Amino acid sequence: MSNESLDPRVNRLKLGDPSAVIKVEEGENWNVYEVFHQEKRGAHHEHVGCVHAPDPQLALVFAKEQFARRKKCVNLWVVRSADILAFDVEDEDMFANNLEKNYRDASGFKVMEKINKFKQSK
Amino acid sequence: MYGGGYIFDEPNGKQLREEQLHDDPEKLAAFEDRIARGEKIEPGDWMPAEYRRQLIRLIEQHAHSEIIGALPEGTWITRAPGFKRKLALIAKVQDEIGHGQLLYNAAETLGKSREAMINDLLSGKSKYSNVFNYPAKTWADVTVIGFLIDAAAIVNQVANAKGSYGPYCRALERICYEESFHLKQGHDAFIELATGTPEQKAMLQDALNRWWQPIMHFFGPPDKTSQHSEKLMQWKVKMASNDEMRNQFLDSYVPKIWELGLTLPDPLLRKNTATGRWEYSDPDWNEFFRVINGGGPCNAERLQVRKWAEEEGRWVRKALMNPAERRSLPVA
Numbered sequence: 067m068s069n070e071s072l073d074p075r076v077n078r079l080k081l082g083d084p085s086a087v088i089k090v091e092e093g094e095n096w097n098v099y100e101v102f103h104q105e106k107r108g109a110h111h112e113h114v115g116c117v118h119a120p121d122p123q124l125a126l127v128f129a130k131e132q133f134a135r136r137k138k139c140v141n142l143w144v145v146r147s148a149d150i151l152a153f154d155v156e157d158e159d160m161f162a163n164n165l166e167k168n169y170r171d172a173s174g175f176k177v178m179e180k181i182n183k184f185k186q187s188k
Numbered sequence: 189m190y191g192g193g194y195i196f197d198e199p200n201g202k203q204l205r206e207e208q209l210h211d212d213p214e215k216l217a218a219f220e221d222r223i224a225r226g227e228k229i230e231p232g233d234w235m236p237a238e239y240r241r242q243l244i245r246l247i248e249q250h251a252h253s254e255i256i257g258a259l260p261e262g263t264w265i266t267r268a269p270g271f272k273r274k275l276a277l278i279a280k281v282q283d284e285i286g287h288g289q290l291l292y293n294a295a296e297t298l299g300k301s302r303e304a305m306i307n308d309l310l311s312g313k314s315k316y317s318n319v320f321n322y323p324a325k326t327w328a329d330v331t332v333i334g335f336l337i338d339a340a341a342i343v344n345q346v347a348n349a350k351g352s353y354g355p356y357c358r359a360l361e362r363i364c365y366e367e368s369f370h371l372k373q374g375h376d377a378f379i380e381l382a383t384g385t386p387e388q389k390a391m392l393q394d395a396l397n398r399w400w401q402p403i404m405h406f407f408g409p410p411d412k413t414s415q416h417s418e419k420l421m422q423w424k425v426k427m428a429s430n431d432e433m434r435n436q437f438l439d440s441y442v443p444k445i446w447e448l449g450l451t452l453p454d455p456l457l458r459k460n461t462a463t464g465r466w467e468y469s470d471p472d473w474n475e476f477f478r479v480i481n482g483g484g485p486c487n488a489e490r491l492q493v494r495k496w497a498e499e500e501g502r503w504v505r506k507a508l509m510n511p512a513e514r515r516s517l518p519v520a
Binding site (some may be wrong): 072073075076077081082084086087088089091092093094095096097098100113114115116117118120121124131132135136142147148150152154155156171178 | 230231232233234262263266286289290294297301302303304307310311322323324325358359362366488489491492493495496497498499502505506508509510513514515516517518519520
């Protein structure tokens with residue numbers, strides 16, 4: 067097979083032996099940062115994904131390129147993935163809400179009935 | 189884009205049954221119930237070994253396809269006809285690299301490091317979509333890729349976005365949104381050539397003739413020959429069969445090609461109005477396997493360019509390295 071590429075830039079690279087073994091070392095692609103995106107002022111920052119970066123400052127630069135190059139964005143946060151503390155997903159059942167909890171809810175309080183009863187009693 | 193159906197066609201039926209024996213039957217039942225209820229699986233969840241293995245394979249190869257897929261198109265950035273086409277192509281190529289990042293990330297949540305994935309790509313152990321082993325000879329090739337390969341990829345990705353693994357679904361949601369721009373700009377460039385001068389039309393027809401077989405190969409071997417795994421369907425790793433996706437693609441896009449007065453190099457291609465299915469000549473599957481195993485016109489160049497980028501970029505990565513950083517896994 068001829069080594070001539072259709073891309074003149076590729077030909078200028080004078081590429082080496084195709085069977086050469088290139089190995090990327092573990093950790094060479096840096097650390098992982100979680101990215102939070104704020105779409106407009108006043109909105110919450112929402113998790114949108116991750117970037118690989120060597121430090122938080124560059125993580126912000128990469129996050130801007132990756133998550134804010136098209137849609138509206140006014141701010142970004144980044145945080146090391148290792149610094150996120152989360153419940154174990156297998157413990158999901160602790161959030162189950164089987165008990166009667168309408169005392170925590172506006173719908174648990176019916177004032178009109180009492181007001182009407184009071185008005186009728188007069 | 190470019191997660192072709194071929195990735196499921198290695199004979200893995202035997203291994204699946206063997207590995208399943210080691211899964212805790214109670215946990216497996218709970219896992220399968222969750223998927224049957226339409227709930228997503230998240231990174232920390234218990235999952236069968238085979239589910240993890242197949243997902244890593246699927247997502248990793250999808251990621252490689254995005255990165256390698258940017259190469260034939262990147263070739264044409266300097267030669268794209270006109271300022272608007274050049275801007276659109278730069279944006280598209282950047283999106284593809286971004287998709288690769290999103291997908292590598294989703295695969296990393298399953299425990300395989302990005303470095304290990306890149307090494308498997310460079311050594312040839314891990315595959316990418318076969319279509320990128322063919323060259324983009326003219327500008328018309330770029331419009332065929334931008335319109336029809338992206339269209340085929342969207343059929344595949346829209347199906348996969350309904351799968352069971354949360355991080356992959358979230359990545360695909362974002363990817364599908366950007367792909368809709370790729371498809372539209374490709375269709376626009378395609379129509380411009382199809383309705384242009386006789387030379388432009390001839391150039392497009394020539395590109396279409398050359399790309400038709402790789403496009404028919406895109407969704408992988410026919411259902412009747414490929415080893416089907418009902419498990420992968422039940423686990424919502426594979427969402428539709430190769431033939432189903434191929435049929436859906438033909439149904440949506442062949443009319444859009446024919447309406448422009450172009451032809452396709454298959455005399456048998458037609459929609460059977462009785463069955464609603466498309467009929468076509470079987471593409472040469474020996475050619476497909478020959479190319480996927482390294483025998484295509486561009487396999488060597490694609491990997492050489494990737495190796496060059498890794499080698500020449502190493503000093504930049506090292507110079508920026510902070511020795512105090514310890515690698516962590518993505519959370520979601």
